[in-house]
Structure formats: C-alpha cells, structure tokens
Amino acid sequence: MNERQNEILRMLIGESNHYILVRNITDQVQCSEKTVRNDLKAIQHFLEGISSAELIRKPGLGVCLEVNEEDEKKLFGLLHSTDSTSSDQDDERRVIQIAYHLLMDTTPVTSQDFMSRFYVSKAIIKRDIEKIETWLKRFDIKLGTRQKVGLTLEGTEKNKRSALSRLSEMVNHPALIHDFMKDQFSSTEFKVVNTELKEVQRKYALRFTDESFERIVLHTLLMIKRTKLGQIISISEEERLFLQKKTEYRWAVDFLEKLEPFFSIHFPDKEKAYLTLHFLGGKYRSQKDTLNQSFQDDNPILLKVMSMLVDRVSQSTNIDFTNDRELWEGLNVHLHSTLNRLEHGLPVSNVMLHEIKKMYPYMFDQMMLSLVDINQSLALDIPEEEAAYLTLHFQSSLERIKNQHLTTTKVVLVCHMGIGMSQLLRTKIERKFYSVNVLGSIAKSELQDFLCKQEVDLVISTISLPEINVPHIVVSPLLENSDEERLEQWLKQDKRSLKRSPEESILLKYTNPFLVFLQQEETNKYEVIKKLAASLYSKGYVEKEYIESTMIRERMSATAIGAGIAIPHGHPDLIKQSSIGIATLKEPIEWGVEKVSLVFLLAVKNEEQKEVKQLFSEISSLSEDPKKIQSLIVQQDIMNFLSVFKNE
Incomplete structure (x- = not known):
C-alpha cells in the first residue's frame, strides 16, 4: 500500500469498530472522496491477505474497521515496519534464486539469462540485482559486470559460503529459504x-x-x-x-x-x-558440569566474561543474579559458542532480535550497557544480536528469582523450533503469570522420559502431542492472545497462578509540558534525539555530554521497540535529575527496521531502579495498545496529550 493508504488504515485502527465519515477521512488526507473510495478497496484487498479484519461501509454512517484485538495489534505493527507489508513472495523467491545462482555458479551469468528463466522484464531483474549487490557488501563480496561476459562475484570462498547460509536475511519471509534449500x-x-x-x-x-x-x-x-x-x-x-x-x-x-x-x-x-x-560455534543444550568445565578450560576468557556480565547486570538492576546456578550454566554453554564464533569470524545472527527488544526493553538496555564495558575491557565486539540472546537468559533468571517463594504450577514446554524460540516462549509465559514454574524446554521425543522422572502439572506444546496422562495444551510459539486466554482459563482452577496486575502509571512523574514536542517535522532519527536531549540539557536535567551519549547508544543498537515507538537514552552517569522528553512526528520516520511516530527520550538515574523498571513496563504495555498510540500521535494540544497517560 502507498503512504496515503497507510495513513487511512491508521485512522481506522484508531477508531476501530466505530464508524468514521468518509468526508472526515478526505479532510485528513486531503484528497477527493473518489480517491478515498479507491483507497478503501486497496485496503480491503490488503486486509484479506493477512487478517480476519473487515471494512464495513454504510450510507450515512461512513466506514468501520471490524477487527479483533489480536489482529489490531498485528496490523498496527505492520504499519510501523520498514519491511514492505505487501511484499510478493514470488518476488522474494526470485531474489533468493538469483542470489543463490550468483554465489554458486563458477562461470559468469547474464541478466538476460535471468530474464529468460523467470519471464520478467529487464527493469525487474535490474532491481533484484541492485538489492542483492547491496546485501553482498555485508560479506565483503563485490558484484561486478563485465561487458559481453556477464555478472561476476569477487570475494573469498569463506564469505560466499557465509552468504549462502544467510540468504534468509535478504527477505521478509525466511520460511521460503527452507523450502528453497530442500529443492537444492x-x-x-x-x-x-x-x-x-x-x-x-x-x-x-x-x-x-x-x-x-x-x-x-x-x-x-x-x-x-x-x-x-x-x-x-x-x-x-x-x-x-x-x-x-x-x-x-x-x-x-x-x-x-x-x-x-x-x-x-x-x-x-x-x-x-x-x-x-x-x-x-555450535550451540548446545545444557550439559553436565564436566562439559561446562571443559568449555571454561578451552576458552579462559569465558569465565571472565560471565563474571563481569553477572556482576554488572546485578549492579545496574539492583537484583542479585550471582546465586542462580541455572543462569551460570546457561551463560556458560551459550557464551562458549558465541566467543568461538567471534574469534573465528563467524557471524552472530538472531532472527528474534526485534521481538526481544520489544518484549524486554528494560533488560535489553541493561545488557547493552553492561556489554559496552565488557567489550572495552576485554577487547571484544559482542553485538546487539548477542545482547538479545543474553536478555532472555537474564529475564528467565529474574522470573525464577521472583518465583522462589511462591507455590507454583509445574509446567514443561515442548517446542519444535529450537532453543531461541523455546526460551522466548518460556519468558513470555513467566512474564504473564506469577506462579508458573517452567521446569524445562524439551523436544517432543524427550517428553515421555521427562514425565517419568518429573512431577508435571501441565504440558504446553507448540506441536500436537500423542495421548499422555498429563493435561496439555497446544499454543503458538509466539503465544498469541488467544493462547494466553486458554492458558489463563486452565490456570484459573489453581489459585497459585494469578495473572500479573498492571502497575500504576509513572511516566507523568518524569515529564512536563516544556519537554513535550508535538507534530515535529524532522526526517532523521538523530535530529529528533538531538532536539530532545538538548531540551533536557537546556532545563538543567542532564550534562551537556548526555546529548552525544544518546547518539552513541543509538548507533550501537536502534531503540525502536515496535508499534511506532522508540526509546532513545544516554549514559545514566550524565543525568542530574530524572526526566523524559517526548516527541510525536508528523510523518513516521525510519528507525532501524521500524517506522516511528512516537519518541520517548529516557533520562532516569540508576538509583531509581524501581521507577525505571515500572517505566519500561508501562511503555512496553503502551506498545500493545494501538488505539492509545494513535490517540497520542494525532494530538495537537500538549495538555490533552499528557492527559492520555493518566489512569482511568
């Protein structure tokens, strides 16, 4: 869809399940009713492909978007993604095949060869080649053209194989790679x-x-x-x-x-x-102490990284992680493979990076802060992809610490999608429910043995299971809203499993009308960050160096957390008084792989950890409320804007 159609859909989501007059839409997007009617047809076509949402049009009432809560969140997220939401999978399959042949063929190939093979125009092949050329630069592979010869690649065999193994990073539907590789x-x-x-x-x-x-x-x-x-x-x-x-x-x-x-x-x-x-560089499921010890002996820096990481995160969060044996074991196994990959120049990738940043912005930020010091002290370059994996380890540890003194419902997870996704599912469940104690994440083949050795109250699985003597439910690996409701329904019979209650709003405590900037016209994220940081400095809330520290932090890892929200921030040592600068943008701007319309510049002192955690939790909850976000984005009056944050 084009930008005008995206804006119309944002309006409809903001008033979902209520009618909007077409003339109100035309006033907002400044075009004719005929154009809007055509746009609504395009929007309906778009919706049919990805959700159960439906446009209802009634004379005299206008148009209404009928949508459930789950699809509403999904649509809002898509509107704030820089990935093309109408991406044609056939186009992606073609790009994958062209890239694969360029990397595998030992002789030059021409654009005409690809035109004949895929029955598309020269312009389309040219566009595909340009996309592939940009992507190959990440692997130090140069795509060249020799007249009357064809397209050639210059790069080492090691880099070519690395690119071949990471073709999924070039497309929006990584599952296509699995099918393509099976055919090879x-x-x-x-x-x-x-x-x-x-x-x-x-x-x-x-x-x-x-x-x-x-x-x-x-x-x-x-x-x-x-x-x-x-x-x-x-x-x-x-x-x-x-x-x-x-x-x-x-x-x-x-x-x-x-x-x-x-x-x-x-x-x-x-x-x-x-x-x-x-x-x-392979990752292993947790092993016996003997193997863990051999990991440390094999890489002496491993224990140093683990110790520094646990110490720094414990210090920055005011939570003692040092006595969690399961955390130490998980870090041992995980960091062993990571340090080996970094040492030998193998890539560290994480397809769940943006999902983790969105779900756990507070813990991810603590991880990035700790890794800055560790990277500098030990001359390492541990990237944000790795910070996201480590976030899951510490988030799981946090939930274990919280649950130590509670009577729990004992649960085992059966996940078919690998340790990363099973860890994500685990932390989602533990985040939503106070007393669910996840005993472990296992493969389907390991379930019977596990049930023989452990007392289990419930099995939660991402795939169908054979008949077993323990209650079980099947959920999506991403734990959708419907899964949550079914799980909550099952747990209601047990008083131990209470759903978490939302905490009171704290955002208003740290901001004021002089730190709020509505309908800004900046087109670059660094301009927005600089403007907000400068406003905090001018009011005496931060040191002058804080402005530059926010830029440095943003370059390390984009601070967008999904749903059109970004939370840039600088080093806490440069904060004089806790404060928050806020901006809304007239047009969404690119922020990493997201598009952002609402920016919170967070400057909260380390000593106020309770408030920091509550603040991150509040913003995370806001990211799951499309109506509230849309009402904030369109506000023209600062006091009305701030009133949206007041508890009802």
Whole structure:
C-alpha cells in the first residue's frame, strides 16, 4: 500500500469498530472522496491477505474497521515496519534464486539469462540485482559486470559460503529459504547427513540445539556441493594447525569420513578445519558440569566474561543474579559458542532480535550497557544480536528469582523450533503469570522420559502431542492472545497462578509540558534525539555530554521497540535529575527496521531502579495498545496529550 493508504488504515485502527465519515477521512488526507473510495478497496484487498479484519461501509454512517484485538495489534505493527507489508513472495523467491545462482555458479551469468528463466522484464531483474549487490557488501563480496561476459562475484570462498547460509536475511519471509534449500538437495542427501550428524552426537555425547543442528547440516551440504565444483575453502596454515588441535576437529573428521563414500568425494584438510569452526560455534543444550568445565578450560576468557556480565547486570538492576546456578550454566554453554564464533569470524545472527527488544526493553538496555564495558575491557565486539540472546537468559533468571517463594504450577514446554524460540516462549509465559514454574524446554521425543522422572502439572506444546496422562495444551510459539486466554482459563482452577496486575502509571512523574514536542517535522532519527536531549540539557536535567551519549547508544543498537515507538537514552552517569522528553512526528520516520511516530527520550538515574523498571513496563504495555498510540500521535494540544497517560 502507498503512504496515503497507510495513513487511512491508521485512522481506522484508531477508531476501530466505530464508524468514521468518509468526508472526515478526505479532510485528513486531503484528497477527493473518489480517491478515498479507491483507497478503501486497496485496503480491503490488503486486509484479506493477512487478517480476519473487515471494512464495513454504510450510507450515512461512513466506514468501520471490524477487527479483533489480536489482529489490531498485528496490523498496527505492520504499519510501523520498514519491511514492505505487501511484499510478493514470488518476488522474494526470485531474489533468493538469483542470489543463490550468483554465489554458486563458477562461470559468469547474464541478466538476460535471468530474464529468460523467470519471464520478467529487464527493469525487474535490474532491481533484484541492485538489492542483492547491496546485501553482498555485508560479506565483503563485490558484484561486478563485465561487458559481453556477464555478472561476476569477487570475494573469498569463506564469505560466499557465509552468504549462502544467510540468504534468509535478504527477505521478509525466511520460511521460503527452507523450502528453497530442500529443492537444492535430494531427500536422500538430507537424510544421510542428518543420520551421520546424529551419530556424531551419540558417539561424543553431544546435544546440539535444533538451530545449530540444522545450520551444520546446511553448511555440510553446501560444502559438499562447493567441493565438487572445485571451490575449496581458504584457511591459513597457522589457523588449520590450530584447529587440528581442537577436540571438535576429531568430530569433524569422523563425520566427514562417514560421508565420503556416499557422496563419492574426498574432503581436503582445509574443509575439515572449516567444519571444525562450525562445531566450535555450535550451540548446545545444557550439559553436565564436566562439559561446562571443559568449555571454561578451552576458552579462559569465558569465565571472565560471565563474571563481569553477572556482576554488572546485578549492579545496574539492583537484583542479585550471582546465586542462580541455572543462569551460570546457561551463560556458560551459550557464551562458549558465541566467543568461538567471534574469534573465528563467524557471524552472530538472531532472527528474534526485534521481538526481544520489544518484549524486554528494560533488560535489553541493561545488557547493552553492561556489554559496552565488557567489550572495552576485554577487547571484544559482542553485538546487539548477542545482547538479545543474553536478555532472555537474564529475564528467565529474574522470573525464577521472583518465583522462589511462591507455590507454583509445574509446567514443561515442548517446542519444535529450537532453543531461541523455546526460551522466548518460556519468558513470555513467566512474564504473564506469577506462579508458573517452567521446569524445562524439551523436544517432543524427550517428553515421555521427562514425565517419568518429573512431577508435571501441565504440558504446553507448540506441536500436537500423542495421548499422555498429563493435561496439555497446544499454543503458538509466539503465544498469541488467544493462547494466553486458554492458558489463563486452565490456570484459573489453581489459585497459585494469578495473572500479573498492571502497575500504576509513572511516566507523568518524569515529564512536563516544556519537554513535550508535538507534530515535529524532522526526517532523521538523530535530529529528533538531538532536539530532545538538548531540551533536557537546556532545563538543567542532564550534562551537556548526555546529548552525544544518546547518539552513541543509538548507533550501537536502534531503540525502536515496535508499534511506532522508540526509546532513545544516554549514559545514566550524565543525568542530574530524572526526566523524559517526548516527541510525536508528523510523518513516521525510519528507525532501524521500524517506522516511528512516537519518541520517548529516557533520562532516569540508576538509583531509581524501581521507577525505571515500572517505566519500561508501562511503555512496553503502551506498545500493545494501538488505539492509545494513535490517540497520542494525532494530538495537537500538549495538555490533552499528557492527559492520555493518566489512569482511568
């Protein structure tokens, strides 16, 4: 949809399930009724593809958006995403295929070849190539054109394989990659690699996460295909000798030797060393203390990172995390793979980054603050993707600490989507319900054994289960509103499981009319941040250096949390008096991968941790209330704007 249609849909969401006169819409968007009627048709077509929402038009009353709460939140989120909401999956499939062929082909290919293969115009292929060219730069791969020859790639084999394994980052529907990759290899090839990798796990008592297992399978299949094409990985002799001394090298050798007869191939030592990197960077489910100890022995900096992280987060949140053994074990296993990936130049990716930032803005911010110090002290470069994973570990620990003195409902999660998604589901459940004690997140195949050994009150699963003797419900991995309601209904029979009560609003405590700027026309996020920070400085609330510190923090990780909201902030040591600057924007502006219309510049002192947590919680709740956000965005009067925050 175009920008005018987006604006009309925002108006309809703001007055959802109520009629709006068409002339009121025409006044707002400044166009004819005929244009609005055509726009409403386009909006209805858009809605049909993604939700159950419906436009109802009645003469004399106007137009009404009939929508349930869940779809309303979904639509509002889509309107504030920079990703194209009307993205055609056929276009994405074509982009994936073109990128794959450019990376895999050993000879130049022409645009005409792609035009003939996909039956599209030269202009469309040119647009696709430009998108791929921009994306390839992230891997230090240059896309060039040689006249009368075609398109060529310049880059190392290592970078090409990294790009091949991360094609999903180029599209809005990552699931398309799974289907595409399945078509590039036979089912027998997948089966053989899966079987032999499981044998390695059994032989060496390993437990890869589902995510890591699938990644190693994909890297192995790509390695086989590239090796057969004569495209061998390049690793220095020094690095090869270093990797050969690793325990993981033995795993790689055993694994590849089993594959050689089936694929009629011989893997060079450099390929074995390269696969060792992926074993080193793999993530594991929690293991016994002996394996945890070996992780620390293998990477002496690991214990230092863990200790600094736990100490700094404990200090900044005023919560003692030092005695949570489960947190230490989880960090040990997780950071082992992360530090190995960073050391050997392997990417750290996290498809849940923006979801985590939106759900846990307070804990994510504490993580970013702690990592600044750790990165500087230990000469590391732990990125925001990793901060998001660590946020889940500490958020789970926080819920365990809160629940220590409560009688709990014992729950086990069965999640088929890997440790990241299972951890996200776990923290969502523990965040919503006081006394649900999640005993663990397991695979479907592990359920019967788990039930034999543990006393469980309820099984929550993301997939259908066979008949079991314990009550169970099936939910979405993202725990939609309908799932929450069913879970709450089940838990109502147990007084222990009370839903969390919202805390009183605190935002008004830290702002005043002189710190609120409505309908601003800035087009760049840094201009907005600078304006708000300067207003706090001019009123004496912060040091002058605070202005620059907000810019530095924003460059580290975009502070958009979804639903058109951003929460920039600077270093707390530069705050004289806690305060909040607020701005609404006349037109949404790009803020990382989001579009933002409502900005809160947070300057709250570290000593006021209780208020900080409550503030983040309030803003997080606001992000789930599209009507309230829309009413704030359209306000022209500052006092009316502030009155929206008052408790009803």
